[in-house]
Amino acid sequence: xxxxxxxxxxxxxxxxxxxxxxxxxxxxGVHPVAFAPDEExxxxxxxxxxxxxxxxxxxxxxQGLEAYVPVLAQAAAQEExxxxxxxxxxxxxxxxxxxxxxxxxxxxxxxxxxxxxxxSGRLVMERLMYGGAGVQKVVCTTRPQMATIAARAFxxxxxxxxxxxxxxxxxAAAPSSxxxxxxxxxxxxxxxxxxxxxxxxxxxxxxxxxEDVKLARDLADALGGELACSRPVAEELRWLPEEVYLGIxxxxxxxxxxxxxxxxxxxxxxxxxxxxxxxxxxxxDENAPIFEAADYGIVGDLYQVVPIxxxxxxKTLKH
Amino acid sequence: MLKVxxxxxxxxxxxxIRVDAPNRKLLLERAAFKISPYDRNAVEEAMRLQEQHGAxxxxxxxxxxxxxxxxxxxxxxxxxxxxxxxxxxxxxxxxARTTGLLAAAIGSFVEFDLILCGEGSSDLYAQQVGPALAxxxxxxxxTYVNKLTYVEGENRVIAERKLEEGIEVxxxxxxxxxxxxxxxxxxxxxxxxxxxxxxxxxxxxxxxxRLGGMPAERLKTMGVVAATMERKRLRFGAGAEEIxxxxxxxxxxxxxx
Numbered sequence: 411x412x413x414x415x416x417x418x419x420x421x422x423x424x425x426x427x428x429x430x431x432x433x434x435x436x437x438x439g440v441h442p443v444a445f446a447p448d449e450e451x452x453x454x455x456x457x458x459x460x461x462x463x464x465x466x467x468x469x470x471x472x473q474g475l476e477a478y479v480p481v482l483a484q485a486a487a488q489e490e491x492x493x494x495x496x497x498x499x500x501x502x503x504x505x506x507x508x509x510x511x512x513x514x515x516x517x518x519x520x521x522x523x524x525x526x527x528x529x530s531g532r533l534v535m536e537r538l539m540y541g542g543a544g545v546q547k548v549v550c551t552t553r554p555q556m557a558t559i560a561a562r563a564f565x566x567x568x569x570x571x572x573x574x575x576x577x578x579x580x581x582a583a584a585p586s587s588x589x590x591x592x593x594x595x596x597x598x599x600x601x602x603x604x605x606x607x608x609x610x611x612x613x614x615x616x617x618x619x620x621e622d623v624k625l626a627r628d629l630a631d632a633l634g635g636e637l638a639c640s641r642p643v644a645e646e647l648r649w650l651p652e653e654v655y656l657g658i659x660x661x662x663x664x665x666x667x668x669x670x671x672x673x674x675x676x677x678x679x680x681x682x683x684x685x686x687x688x689x690x691x692x693x694x695d696e697n698a699p700i701f702e703a704a705d706y707g708i709v710g711d712l713y714q715v716v717p718i719x720x721x722x723x724x725k726t727l728k729h
Numbered sequence: 730m731l732k733v734x735x736x737x738x739x740x741x742x743x744x745x746i747r748v749d750a751p752n753r754k755l756l757l758e759r760a761a762f763k764i765s766p767y768d769r770n771a772v773e774e775a776m777r778l779q780e781q782h783g784a785x786x787x788x789x790x791x792x793x794x795x796x797x798x799x800x801x802x803x804x805x806x807x808x809x810x811x812x813x814x815x816x817x818x819x820x821x822x823x824x825a826r827t828t829g830l831l832a833a834a835i836g837s838f839v840e841f842d843l844i845l846c847g848e849g850s851s852d853l854y855a856q857q858v859g860p861a862l863a864x865x866x867x868x869x870x871x872t873y874v875n876k877l878t879y880v881e882g883e884n885r886v887i888a889e890r891k892l893e894e895g896i897e898v899x900x901x902x903x904x905x906x907x908x909x910x911x912x913x914x915x916x917x918x919x920x921x922x923x924x925x926x927x928x929x930x931x932x933x934x935x936x937x938x939r940l941g942g943m944p945a946e947r948l949k950t951m952g953v954v955a956a957t958m959e960r961k962r963l964r965f966g967a968g969a970e971e972i973x974x975x976x977x978x979x980x981x982x983x984x985x986x
Binding site: 474479499500501503504506507508510511512514515516517518519520534538539540541542543544545546547548549550551552587588589590591592593594595596597609633641645646652658659666667676677678680681684687688689690696701702703704705706707708709710711714715718719722723726727 | 741743744746755825828848849852855856858859860861862864865869870871872873887890891892893895896898900901902905911912915945948949950951953954955958960961962963964965966969971975976979980984986
C-alpha cells in the first residue's frame, strides 16, 4: 500500500510532519501514515489526519530508538510507501540515513520546504548547504522519497473534521541490537528556552574572558531578553551551556531582536539567526561578516559600546 | 593491532564563497579547499587511538582526481597511509554515491576494526555518509559521539553520545563505525616535520572501475542558489550619540520597548 509515512521522536514533531505529510498525501492521492509508541498516541494521530498508524512495540532497556531501523526497513519493503518523512533529531537523522541505505533510496537531509511536482509526483525539496550560504534544490530519483525535517519547520497538523477514521496496526518487535545502551544521563535543563525569547543577546568570541559574559548578561537584562552564544563559546570555552548556542547545528531562533556582542558572524552562526526580525551587531572589526547580516551595525569596542548602550536603554525603557 | 580508518572530505571553504546577490548566484571559483573541519576531529581521534593503543590509521576519501592536495594535508595530520578514491567526475557527489564508493573501497581494499567519520561535512552537512556507510558494510554504529574509549581485549568501544535529551553511553562491538562531534578533541596543527613527512607516506589510488562501477544517483540536485537575506545594513560609530540613534531606531521598529 502506498502512502506518506511520518516518523518522529516526539508527539509534537510527529504532528508537524503529519501536517506536511497530509499536504503531500492529498496531492498524490494517497494516505498519510504515522508511527506511534502506543495506542493512545496512535488514536491522537488518527484524529489529526493519519489514515493508518503503526504502533511500535516497546524496546528493551539497553536498546536505543535506532533499534527500530530494521523494523522500519522491513515494513517499508513490504508496504512500499511513496514518501518517508523523519524528524531531524539526532537519532532521527541517524535512522533516516541508515534506512535510506537499506532501502537504497535518496534522502534529503534537513529539508526546509518542498513542492510536489504534479506531473512526476516528485517532491522538489529545498535545503541549506555551505553552512547556510546556499539553498540546494533536490529530488529523490528513487522510491521511497525520503527527507528529514527539523522540529517547528511546519505547524502541527490540526484535528481532522471526520474524527479518527483509520486503522491501527502493531509492527514486529525490534530485533536485538549490536549497540547496547549502558547508561543514560538526562540533560540538565536550564530554565531558559532561547527559541522562545523575544529578544536574544548573543555572546561571541569577541568577549575576552568568562567574567565579561556578565556585560552581555547586563545588556540582556536591560532589554528584558535572554542570553545565547556562538558555538565556540559553548563548546570550546564552555562559558555558557550548550543548549543556548545558536547556529546551523545548534538552536535556530526567530526573535524580534537579536543583538550580537562580539560575534564575527560566520555563516554557520548566521544560519541560526537569519529569521530574526531585527539584527543588531556590535563588533570592532568593520569587516566582520556579521555586519552583512545585520540591520544595525555598531563598529566599535564592545567594552565601550555595551555600557553606553545599557545606559541609553535604561533611560529609554524606564517607565 | 587495532586498525582504524578515518574518513574525510575535501570541501570548499565556505568562508571564501562570494555572493552575486542580484542574480542569487554563489561565486565559488576563487574559493580554497580544506579538509572538512568535522573530519579533522575524526582524524585527530584516530591519532589519539594510535598513541594510546598503537593503532594503525588509514585516511580514506572520495574526491575528484584533481584534489591531490587533500592527501598531503591529511597525511600531515598523522595517518600512516591514505586511500584516494578518485575520478575526474567526482565533484559534488550526493551522499548515497559517496557512501557507495566508500563502502566498495573499504569493503574490498582496506582492513579495519573501527571507522571514524565527522558528524557531517561542512559543505553539504547531510550527516548521512557515516551511518549509511555502517549500514552498507553491515557493521554497528554510534553517532554524535563526544567521548570514545577502546576496550582492549574485548573488541569493542564505549562511546558517549551527546544527544538532545542528554548523554547516552553505548557499547559498540567491532568492527564498527563512530561519527564524532567537534568537541570530542582539539585537532593539532601539523608540525613542519609532519608536513614534510606527509609526501613520503603511501597512497593507494582507487577508481570507480576497480570498485565495480559508479553507484547509481539517488538524489539529484536541481540547482543551487545563494541564500538571500533582506537587511538594512546600516553602520554606526561607537559614540554615545550614534548609539542613542540606534536605540531610537529600534524603538521605532518596535524591536524594543
